[in-house]
Amino acid sequence: MPGRLPHLLAPAVFAVLSACTDPDSVAPNTRLLAVGDSVLAWNGFRDEAIPDVVGRLTGLSVANLSVAGARVSATSPAIVAKGGDIRQQYRSGPWDWVILNGGANDLLAECGCNGCGATLDSLVGPNGQGGDIPALVDRIVADSASIVILGYYNANVRPNPFSRCSEEVDVLNRRLEALAKRTPGAVYVGAEEVIDPANPAHWFVDRVHPSPLGSELIGARIAAAMRAAGG
Numbered sequence: 001m002p003g004r005l006p007h008l009l010a011p012a013v014f015a016v017l018s019a020c021t022d023p024d025s026v027a028p029n030t031r032l033l034a035v036g037d038s039v040l041a042w043n044g045f046r047d048e049a050i051p052d053v054v055g056r057l058t059g060l061s062v063a064n065l066s067v068a069g070a071r072v073s074a075t076s077p078a079i080v081a082k083g084g085d086i087r088q089q090y091r092s093g094p095w096d097w098v099i100l101n102g103g104a105n106d107l108l109a110e111c112g113c114n115g116c117g118a119t120l121d122s123l124v125g126p127n128g129q130g131g132d133i134p135a136l137v138d139r140i141v142a143d144s145a146s147i148v149i150l151g152y153y154n155a156n157v158r159p160n161p162f163s164r165c166s167e168e169v170d171v172l173n174r175r176l177e178a179l180a181k182r183t184p185g186a187v188y189v190g191a192e193e194v195i196d197p198a199n200p201a202h203w204f205v206d207r208v209h210p211s212p213l214g215s216e217l218i219g220a221r222i223a224a225a226m227r228a229a230g231g
Contacts, residue, residue, distance in 0.1 A: 032060040033145075035089040036101035038068035039152070039191070039218075042209040050150075050210070051099055053219025058226060060096060065089045071109065072102045072123055072132045087136050097226060098140050101150040103133065103172050104165065113165035120171055128179030137183055146185045146229065148222050149176050153195035153210075160208050187225050194221045 034040050034051035043049045044064055055062035067083045074085035083089060086102040103123045111119045124131040140147050151173040155162045162169075173190060180188035194217040195202050195210065202214040210218060 027061060027063070030061045030063045030093070031096040032058070032062045032099070033090070033093065033095045033097075034062065034064040034066050034099040035086055036066040036099070036150070037070040037086070037105055038066070038209060039101055039150070040064065040066035040099065041068050042204065043212050043215045046212070048212045048215055050215045050219045050222065053216050054099065054223050054226070057220060057223035058097075066101075069105060070102060071105045072136070073106055073110070075110075087132060090136060090140060092143050095140075095143065095145040097148065098145045099148045099150060099222065100133075100137070100140070101152070103176075104152055104162065104169055107165055107168045107172070108161060111168075113162075113168050116168045120168065120175070123172065124175040124179055126175065128175050128177070128182050133176070134179055134183075137179060137186060141183060141185050146226075147180075147183075147187070148225060149180045149186055149188050150218070150222065151176050151188060151190040151192070153191040153218075154197050155208050160206060162208060187229050189218075189222050189225050191218050191221070194218055 032051065032055055040050050041064065044052065049064055051062045051064040054060070065083065067089065069079060070084040070086050070089070071079060072086050074080050079085065080088070086100075090098070106123060107113050107116055107119055122131055124133040128134065137147060137149070152169050154166060177188040177190070180186040195214055202211055202217065203209070204211050
């Protein structure tokens with residue numbers, strides 16, 4: 001979601017908190033790939049990002065290529081240059097599982113979370129059909145990988161860049177869930193199932209990103225869904 005911090009946080013802090021795997025250093029035995037935005041990247045500098053938690057709980061080796069601020073339809077050359085086009089983060093490989101999230105930054109940047117029908121349709125159409133995210137999911141499934149599609153939690157807990165996005169994100173989540181239901185090998189996990197908007201222990205200080213505990217809770221929920229699906 002959210003690749004933006006309040007102005008009180010320095011860019012250097014942002015970079016450390018959102019660190020993830022170097023795309024050129026993915027080990028050949030990696031079985032779990034994560035692509036997406038800062039929800040998946042957050043806490044990566046201390047190996048406590050959501051994919052790190054999933055790897056520990058499932059025993060799968062992990063490559064986390066998610067990038068803070070990433071978009072599904074990255075129109076900015078600066079975003080593309082830092083690996084922020086989620087479509088380009090994915091690469092074919094011997095993955096057993098792929099964890100994917102994305103779309104909230106597109107809603108904020110492209111339509112300001114107001115009148116976002118066209119942006120939502122470009123991400124994923126009604127009933128989970130059509131758009132850039134289904135096209136990416138089809139690529140992943142064609143590579144014989146199972147996929148977890150991660151929905152967003154509710155970050156509307158106090159004024160922050162995403163406070164005004166709750167209705168649009170709800171629509172996005174419903175469409176992502178529909179996409180997973182129609183896609184063999186796909187599982188939808190809603191992060192809002194485990195993240196309590198009223199519990200400060202679940203949040204980083206910006207009240208947008210997950211704390212280490214928040215990442216742990218989401219990662220545990222994903223690992224449980226993978227086991228239930230036979231992964």
